[in-house]
Amino acid sequence: xxFQVRIKRKTERGLAKLPENVRQLLYxxxxxxxxxxxxxxxxxxxxxxxxxxYHCHLIYRYVACxxxxxxxxxxxxxxxxxxxxAPY
Numbered sequence: 614x615x616f617q618v619r620i621k622r623k624t625e626r627g628l629a630k631l632p633e634n635v636r637q638l639l640y641x642x643x644x645x646x647x648x649x650x651x652x653x654x655x656x657x658x659x660x661x662x663x664x665x666x667y668h669c670h671l672i673y674r675y676v677a678c679x680x681x682x683x684x685x686x687x688x689x690x691x692x693x694x695x696x697x698x699a700p701y
Contacts, residue, residue: 614650614686615647615648615686616646616647616648616650616651616681616686616687616688617647617686617687617688618643618646618647618679618687618688618689618690619687619688619689619690620643620689620690620693621689621690621691624690624691624692624693627693627694628693631675631693631694634672635671635672635675635693638671638672639671639677639690639693642656642669642671642677643690646679646688646690650681650688651665651667651679651681651688652667653667653669656669656670657669657670658670658676662678662701665680665681665682665683666678666679666680666701667679667680667681668699668701670696671693673696674695674696675693675694675695675696676692676693676694676695676696676699677690677692677693678690678691678692678693678699678700678701679691
C-alpha cells in the first residue's frame with residue numbers, strides 16, 4: 614500500500630532554512646514513509662510519541678515528527694527542525 618505524505622504549511626515554509634543535507638534526508642524519509650508507512654525503525658532514534666505520533670533524528674541536531682491515524686493512508690509531517698525546539 615502506498616501512503617500519501619503531506620507536509621504542514623508552516624513546516625514547509627521552514628524547509629528553506631534547513632541545511633541541504635538535512636533536506637535531502639527529509640526527502641528520503643518521505644519516500645520511506647510513502648513506501649512503508651509511519652513505522653520507520655531503521656531511522657536513527659525512531660520512536661512512537663503516543664497518540665499516533667512518531668519522530669526520528671535526521672542527523673544529531675535535527676528531527677522530523679509526523680502523525681498517522683490508523684486506517685488512513687495519509688501521513689502528515691508536522692515538524693522538521695532543531696531537536697531543542699521539537700514539540701514533544
